[in-house]
Amino acid sequence: MNRQELVNLIKEKQSYLCVGLDTDIQKIPKHLLSHADPVFAFNKAIIDATKDFCVAYKINTAFYESMGIRGWESLQRTIDYIPSGIFTIADAKRGDIGNTSTQYAKTFFDTYKFDSVTVAPYMGKDSVTPFLQFSEKWAILLGLTSNEGSQDFQMQQIGEEFLFEKVLKAGKEWGTPDNLMFVVGATQSSQLAYIRKLVPDHFFLVPGVGAQGGSLEEISTQAMNKDCGLLVNASRAIIYAGNGEDFAADARRVAQQYQQEMAGYLRRIVVETV
Numbered sequence: 001m002n003r004q005e006l007v008n009l010i011k012e013k014q015s016y017l018c019v020g021l022d023t024d025i026q027k028i029p030k031h032l033l034s035h036a037d038p039v040f041a042f043n044k045a046i047i048d049a050t051k052d053f054c055v056a057y058k059i060n061t062a063f064y065e066s067m068g069i070r071g072w073e074s075l076q077r078t079i080d081y082i083p084s085g086i087f088t089i090a091d092a093k094r095g096d097i098g099n100t101s102t103q104y105a106k107t108f109f110d111t112y113k114f115d116s117v118t119v120a121p122y123m124g125k126d127s128v129t130p131f132l133q134f135s136e137k138w139a140i141l142l143g144l145t146s147n148e149g150s151q152d153f154q155m156q157q158i159g160e161e162f163l164f165e166k167v168l169k170a171g172k173e174w175g176t177p178d179n180l181m182f183v184v185g186a187t188q189s190s191q192l193a194y195i196r197k198l199v200p201d202h203f204f205l206v207p208g209v210g211a212q213g214g215s216l217e218e219i220s221t222q223a224m225n226k227d228c229g230l231l232v233n234a235s236r237a238i239i240y241a242g243n244g245e246d247f248a249a250d251a252r253r254v255a256q257q258y259q260q261e262m263a264g265y266l267r268r269i270v271v272e273t274v
């Protein structure tokens with residue numbers, strides 16, 4: 001999916017919600033365990049229930065890889081089931097020497113047909129640029145993450161600036177607003193406005209609302225740009241909103257609440273509409 005298609009999707013659905021499919025077989029409702037592929041049965045119900053309210057699905061590959069071949073099969077069925085026209089993210093946090101990064105990029109873009117993959121910047125330019133060679137595909141570079149450990153390296157001062165600022169500035173040189181996004185945690189409220197100033201045009205993938213306590217209002221008012229420029233992810237708050245037979249209805253209700261709040265911010269902040 002290209003940038004214009006993503007921007008149009010956000011405006012049409014009045015949403016910048018990304019539903020995170022962090023599906024843990026230990027946490028799904030027990031009645032699904034009799035299915036041949038319980039993880040897919042859960043994801044299918046969640047996708048059916050939430051697709052009207054979101055513009056993206058993020059599959060955190062750890063939840064699938066941990067189950068070996070069966071997990072990869074669940075991932076394949078899930079990505080095949082996501083309706084075309086919805087943006088897809090492989091949250092895999094890859095990055096290695098160039099020829100290895102190329103194989104990671106082929107895995108997620110060619111084999112599994114994701115629109116985007118999250119990439120760790122630690123190994124530098126040659127580990128990131130292989131992800132930028134695919135038409136209408138995106139690398140999503142970890143900028144300032146939502147977890148406590150972001151203090152350990154990302155918030156370390158190197159000369160005049162924090163390490164995460166170096167990553168944002170380098171990322172802007174390596175990619176463009178058409179093929180590179182940044183991960184910016186919703187929990188980093190003190191830095192959001194500053195980061196948007198540093199990177200005015202790129203999309204941000206924003207995890208950390210819901211279970212991690214980040215504020216949708218803060219991220220929206222401080223980091224939205226004229227194209228919206230945000231994909232705000234919630235995983236546990238949506239997919240585990242309920243745990244009974246009607247878990248999908250609970251997920252739908254929470255996804256709709258996020259979408260309605262987002263529609264309000266879009267009306268206030270993004271002037272142009274389709």
Ligand SMILES: O=c1ccn([C@@H]2O[C@H](COP(=O)(O)O)[C@@H](O)[C@H]2O)c(=O)[nH]1
Pocket residue numbers: 020022060091144145146147183184185207208209210211212233234235236237
């Ligand atoms: O900085 C980051 C980067 C990635 N994540 C991932 O996003 C989701 C968040 O899940 P919630 O249940 O909504 O807290 C999960 O897949 C993380 O691995 C992040 O949280 N922070």
